[in-house]
Structures are given as structure tokens and as C-alpha cells.
Amino acid sequence: MPSTLSLTDTVSRAQKHLATEVDGNFILMSIEGGVYCGLDEIGSDIWRRLARPLTVEALCQAMAANYRGDREQITADVLELLVSLRDQRLIHVG
Amino acid sequence: MSAESGGVTASPGGDLFLCGWRVRSDLALPELTPWIGDDREADLTIRIGAIPSRLDDARDVSPLLQVTSQKQARLSIDGVASYWLRSSHEIVVDPQMAADSPDIRTFLFGTVLGLLVHCRGLMPLHASCIRIGGKGVAISGMSGAGKSTLAAALTRRGHALVSDDICVIDTGAAGGPVVRPAFPRVKLWQDSLEAMGLGSDGLEANRFGQRKYYLRFAGAADFHTEPVSLKAVFLLRAQNVALSGQAEIQKLPPMAAVAGLNDQIYRKRTAAIWGREGELFQAIGQIVSAADVYRLSRRTDFSELDSLLRCIEDHVAS
Amino acid sequence: MSGLNLIASYPRSGNTWVRALLTALMRGDGSLNINALEGPIASDRSFFDDALEVETSDLLPDEQRRLRPLAHRAVPPQKRSFPIKTHDAWLPAPGAAEPPFPREAVGAVVLIIRDPRDVAPSFATYYGVTVDEAIAWMARPELSIGNSTQGLRPQLPQLVSSWTAHTASWLDSGLNLTRVRYEDLLAAPLPTFTAIARAFGQSAPPDLLASAIDASRFDRLQAAETREGFRESSPEAPNRFFGAGTAGGWRQRLTAAQANRILRDHGPMMRDLGYED
Numbered sequence: 217m218p219s220t221l222s223l224t225d226t227v228s229r230a231q232k233h234l235a236t237e238v239d240g241n242f243i244l245m246s247i248e249g250g251v252y253c254g255l256d257e258i259g260s261d262i263w264r265r266l267a268r269p270l271t272v273e274a275l276c277q278a279m280a281a282n283y284r285g286d287r288e289q290i291t292a293d294v295l296e297l298l299v300s301l302r303d304q305r306l307i308h309v310g
Numbered sequence: 311m312s313a314e315s316g317g318v319t320a321s322p323g324g325d326l327f328l329c330g331w332r333v334r335s336d337l338a339l340p341e342l343t344p345w346i347g348d349d350r351e352a353d354l355t356i357r358i359g360a361i362p363s364r365l366d367d368a369r370d371v372s373p374l375l376q377v378t379s380q381k382q383a384r385l386s387i388d389g390v391a392s393y394w395l396r397s398s399h400e401i402v403v404d405p406q407m408a409a410d411s412p413d414i415r416t417f418l419f420g421t422v423l424g425l426l427v428h429c430r431g432l433m434p435l436h437a438s439c440i441r442i443g444g445k446g447v448a449i450s451g452m453s454g455a456g457k458s459t460l461a462a463a464l465t466r467r468g469h470a471l472v473s474d475d476i477c478v479i480d481t482g483a484a485g486g487p488v489v490r491p492a493f494p495r496v497k498l499w500q501d502s503l504e505a506m507g508l509g510s511d512g513l514e515a516n517r518f519g520q521r522k523y524y525l526r527f528a529g530a531a532d533f534h535t536e537p538v539s540l541k542a543v544f545l546l547r548a549q550n551v552a553l554s555g556q557a558e559i560q561k562l563p564p565m566a567a568v569a570g571l572n573d574q575i576y577r578k579r580t581a582a583i584w585g586r587e588g589e590l591f592q593a594i595g596q597i598v599s600a601a602d603v604y605r606l607s608r609r610t611d612f613s614e615l616d617s618l619l620r621c622i623e624d625h626v627a628s
Numbered sequence: 629m630s631g632l633n634l635i636a637s638y639p640r641s642g643n644t645w646v647r648a649l650l651t652a653l654m655r656g657d658g659s660l661n662i663n664a665l666e667g668p669i670a671s672d673r674s675f676f677d678d679a680l681e682v683e684t685s686d687l688l689p690d691e692q693r694r695l696r697p698l699a700h701r702a703v704p705p706q707k708r709s710f711p712i713k714t715h716d717a718w719l720p721a722p723g724a725a726e727p728p729f730p731r732e733a734v735g736a737v738v739l740i741i742r743d744p745r746d747v748a749p750s751f752a753t754y755y756g757v758t759v760d761e762a763i764a765w766m767a768r769p770e771l772s773i774g775n776s777t778q779g780l781r782p783q784l785p786q787l788v789s790s791w792t793a794h795t796a797s798w799l800d801s802g803l804n805l806t807r808v809r810y811e812d813l814l815a816a817p818l819p820t821f822t823a824i825a826r827a828f829g830q831s832a833p834p835d836l837l838a839s840a841i842d843a844s845r846f847d848r849l850q851a852a853e854t855r856e857g858f859r860e861s862s863p864e865a866p867n868r869f870f871g872a873g874t875a876g877g878w879r880q881r882l883t884a885a886q887a888n889r890i891l892r893d894h895g896p897m898m899r900d901l902g903y904e905d
């Protein structure tokens with residue numbers, strides 16, 4: 217499995233996970249790993265968008281349209297979160 | 311508050327209250343309070359009757375428990391009784407000892423009640439619950455952590471008991487999660503009774519020959535039937551020895567609170583078979599959004615009981 | 629590697645030390661928090677409550693003993709889970725039809741054995757009894773720990789049996805068993821610990837093994853216990869769990885009569901294991 221993701225990859229929520237919201241922010245748990253993962257406000261926004269499969273590029277574009285900041289930095293931040301979610305088996309890539 | 315033992319008994323044949331349900335029972339259930347609500351049909355019938363040795367399409371969750379995908383369950387405790395949770399409205403009990411033995415109610419108000427709560431789409435948390443200043447306070451933790459001891463001691467300090475061992479939470483209520491009161495009884499071991507200066511004389515034993523007893527509260531102020539908003543959860547941890555650098559009480563951030571509560575879902579394996587993991591996890595998020603969750607460490611002996619009680623009261627009041 | 633992997637030993641024979649070593653190996657960064665040791669404990673009540681879907685605190689002792697092995701069948705071991713600590717003998721407890729673990733579920737067993745003359749004084753400290761009482765307990769075939777009728781213990785009752793019967797039960801069990809002497813772990817930690825790790829299917833480079841051994845040195849465990857406290861220590865000896873951690877300390881701690889009595893109780897098994905003087 218490559219360590220990074222490409223902009224053309226399609227990402228979606230993994231089948232085997234649990235999710236809950238506390239004060240608007242998501243807390244996730246992978247059923248296989250039994251590990252918990254807490255998302256901040258922006259991470260929670262990304263998680264909502266992952267309800268349907270989409271490409272990494274589309275996700276980055278949507279985030280750049282909704283948040284102020286350097287486009288490259290936003291892409292880097294999104295990729296970092298996605299890699300971490302993938303490594304915890306919370307999202308499906310491909 | 312008045313005498314701790316003795317009975318709140320329903321008039322013979324009268325319906326009973328349990329978690330907001332109107333209960334009609336063949337089996338005497340002296341720990342339940344009488345139904346004083348509306349004239350609805352019974353929500354739950356408890357019958358004495360024969361039970362098939364094997365439920366259709368059952369799987370064995372444990373050597374004692376069969377469950378089906380239709381949310382039926384059959385619990386069997388050799389020499390005590392078999393229990394058939396036939397639907398969310400009906401429980402059949404087949405006693406193997408005198409029907410009024412407390413042993414039979416020990417499992418009826420344990421695993422069987424927990425599974426019924428799952429059947430009815432509510433959340434059973436492994437916790438005792440107390441009403442402190444109008445707020446629902448759940449005291450959670452594994453067996454032996456001290457839930458019942460703290461709940462009984464708080465009741466004796468003038469707070470009303472809501473439930474013991476299984477805390478039935480309805481997260482769908484308007485205005486946030488509420489706890490549905492069960493009945494005014496706790497189960498205590500001999501050492502806990504002694505720590506409160508009580509004896510076991512005249513108390514029913516949880517199991518024949520076991521030094522764990524039913525302690526019933528009979529005062530009008532000791533128990534109310536209205537649901538109570540859940541405002542605080544204390545996750546109890548008992549330890550043999552004092553550890554340095556560890557606060558006795560600690561408010562948990564959301565993720566730790568969710569993880570801590572998720573560990574304390576009662577009868578979790580059956581709930582997972584019944585496909586409830588997702589909805590229960592969501593319910594936990596609602597609880598953590600509405601209630602403060604604390605980690606509370608206590609020593610396994612009872613030397614610090616009074617200070618623990620005050621600590622709980624202070625944190626709830628603040 | 630599938631199945632239940634077990635670290636079996638008589639009480640006070642180095643089981644927790646081996647858990648510390650394996651925890652340090654797993655972390656691999658040379659740090660070790662003694663209050664966060666890995667590994668389930670075989671008699672842990674909450675495991676059985678979950679496995680049976682019934683509170684074991686509502687079960688009578690006979691029922692608990694009968695159901696213990698059955699509970700392990702109800703909950704198959706998780707893949708890649710840490711070895712389980714047990715002080716049980718490989719014997720059916722009274723009322724049970726079989727030993728505490730179903731035979732077919734057991735994977736690898738590491739049996740840690742320690743000279744009973746060193747076990748006795750440590751046993752006495754831990755359980756808050758005299759050395760003579762400890763010696764008498766260690767000779768009782770029916771010895772069981774984790775019992776209480778007055779209140780609830782966090783562990784289920786376990787049939788430990790006498791030191792000789794406990795040791796023989798595992799050695800004769802026919803399980804996939806690796807025998808480790810506590811004294812060898814002290815004298816030659818690297819090869820001995822390597823054998824333990826290998827038994828559990830963990831191959832690790834020597835430098836990693838060496839750093840785990842260093843992180844779990846007895847003086848470090850003891851210092852950490854003094855500094856922070858140790859939650860697995862007993863109420864009878866709070867925060868005095870890690871004793872001297874030596875071999876042959878009995879020469880100072882036992883009277884000649886006490887040493888002779890242990891030799892009388894356990895001589896044949898001691899000779900088989902090389903505990904002879």
C-alpha cells in the first residue's frame with residue numbers, strides 16, 4: 217500500500233466503523249482495530265463529505281472553496297488527514 | 311427516607327412499574343413499585359410457563375444464552391430458571407426452584423432486563439443511577455468497582471435512587487438523554503453493608519448461600535418514577551493501592567468519554583449480534599454532548615467512602 | 629499464530645516480569661510504564677462477564693468454576709492478542725469438567741518456574757502471611773486463590789494447587805509448552821528471553837530484545853514502583869510487588885527447617901528441575 221494518496225484516488229467511508237458526534241465533532245472507531253479517532257471541526261466537515269465516494273481532488277477543491285487559506289496548504293492538510301484515516305482503516309481508497 | 315428493608319409491594323395482582331412500562335406479572339416482583347400511571351394496556355407481560363430448549367434459528371452467545379436474529383433470547387441458569395425473552399412485550403420464566411426465590415429475580419433483573427432494553431431500542435449502561443438535585447447521575451464501572459455501594463450510600467444521604475446496575479437511557483427524549491427509573495433496590499455484598507453500618511439480618515440473598523443481598527428502599531423520597539435528565543457519569547475504577555500522580559477525579563475529554571462509555575454498554579455482544587453497534591455508538595455521542603463524564607478512582611477498601619460521596623455531590627452541584 | 633497464548637506460572641514466579649519484558653519489546657522504544665503492562669489476566673472477572681453475558685458476581689463458586697473453560701469457547705481469542713497471564717494449574721477445578729482453558733484453543737504456553745524456596749518468602753509478603761504459612765499453602769493440592777465470600781474480587785477463583793502439582797500439571801499437559809526457569813532469565817536474559825519471544829511467534833533483532841531487557845531490569849521496575857506505585861500490587865503489601873528479584877535469596881530468608889520442609893514437600897520435582905543443593 218503506497219504511503220501517500222494521489223489526487224485521482226477515490227475515497228469513501230469504510231464499511232466497518234462506528235461514528236458519533238459530540239458537540240458537532242465526529243469521534244470514530246474502527247471495529248477491526250478498536251482504535252478511536254477524534255476529528256476537529258474541519259476534519260468533521262471532511263468526514264461529512266466522505267458520506268459519498270469522491271476523488272481526493274474534488275474533496276480538496278470543495279475544502280478550498282469553503283475555507284480561507286493557501287490552496288496547496290489545504291491540499292496537504294486534507295491528504296494528511298486522509299492518509300491517517302486510511303491507516304486506521306476508517307476510509308476506503310480506490 | 312425510612313426503613314431500608316421491608317417492602318414496597320404491589321397490591322396482589324396489581325400492575326407494576328418498571329422503566330416507564332406497565333408490567334403485568336405472574337411472578338411476584340416485590341422490588342417493583344405499583345403502577346400509578348395511566349390506564350394503558352400492559353407494556354410487558356411476565357408469564358410463568360414452559361420454554362423450548364432450543365429457540366428456532368438460535369445461536370449460542372455463551373454457554374448460558376441463545377439469541378435469534380428476531381431479537382428473541384433464552385437464558386438458562388441450571389437449578390434457578392430458564393428465561394425466554396419472546397418479544398419486547400413478553401418474558402416467559404420457567405422456574406426450577408420456588409417461584410418467589412430471589413435467585414430467579416437476580417437474572418430476570420440482570421441479563422434479561424438488559425436484553426429487553428436492547429429490544430426496545432434503548433441503551434442499557436452498566437451503571438447505577440442517582441437523582442441529585444434533580445439531575446441524573448450515573449455511576450458506571452465493571453462489577454466490583456463500587457457502583458451499588460456508592461448508589462446505596464448516596465440514597466442514604468437523601469438522594470433518590472433511580473436504578474442499580476443497569477441504567478436505562480433514552481437518548482431520543484426531547485431535551486436530551488434521560489434515565490428511566492427502574493426500582494428502589496440495590497444488591498450489596500456483606501462487606502459493603504458493613505461499611506455502611508448495616509447488617510444483613512432479614513435481607514434476601516441474591517443467590518441461595520451467597521453473601522450478597524437485596525437492600526430495598528421503601529421511603530417515598532427514595533424513589534420517583536419520572537425520568538430524569540442524565541447530567542453526569544462517573545466511570546469508577548477500583549484499585550488496591552494509591553498511585554502517585556493520578557488525580558482521584560478527572561473530567562474526561564470527549565474521545566476518552568466516548569471510549570469509556572462504550573466499554574460499559576451492558577450485554578454488548580448480544581447487542582452487536584442484533585445490529586445495534588452503530589445506533590448505540592451514536593447514542594453515546596448524545597450522552598457525552600449532554601453530560602459531564604468523569605473518571606473516578608477509588609480504593610478497594612471503603613476507608614474513603616464519605617469523601618467519595620462528597621466529591622460526587624460537589625462535582626454534580628458545580 | 630492462533631489460539632490462546634499463555635504465560636503460566638505459580639504465583640510469585642516472574643509472570644509479571646515476563647509481561648513487562650514482552651510489553652517493552654512490543655513498544656520497542658525502551659520506555660516502560662509499569663501501570664500500563666499489556667496482557668489480559670486469565671481470571672479477570674470482566675472477561676467472563678462479557679463472555680457469558682451474565683454477571684459472574686451473580687454466580688456461585690461452583691458455577692463459576694464449571695463455566696470458566698466454556699467461556700473461552702464462547703469468545704474465541706483475538707488474532708495478534710498479547711499472551712494471557714495465568715496462575716491456574718492445568719487441572720479441572722472442583723465442579724469443572726476440564727482445565728480452565730479448552731485444550732484445542734490453546735496455542736503456545738510459556739511455563740515459568742522458580743525455585744520454591746525463593747517463591748515462599750515472596751508469596752508470604754504478597755499474601756500477608758507468615759513464611760511458614762506460605763510453605764504450608766504451597767504444599768496444599770487444593771490451594772485456590774481469588775476467593776472471597778464477603779465481597780467481590782476482581783478475579784475469579786483459580787485452582788493453583790501445590791507447587792509440585794502445579795508444575796507437573798503443565799509439564800505433563802501435552803500442550804505446546806516452552807519451559808523457562810526464572811533463574812535462567814536472571815542469569816542469561818538474552819537467550820532465555822529470545823526463547824520466550826520465539827515461543828510466542830515474535831522474532832525480534834537482538835538489539836531490540838536487549839533494550840527490552842534493559843527497560844525491564846528489576847531495579848528499574850522496583851524504582852518505578854517506589855516512585856509511582858503499582859496497581860497490580862496487593863493490599864497486603866501495597867507497592868511492594870517487585871521484590872529482590874534474585875535467585876538464591878532464600879539462603880538468607882529461610883531458616884534451615886523451612887528450607888528442609890520445602891525440600892521434603894517438593895524434593896522430587898525440585899531435583900528434576902535442577903533445584904538441588
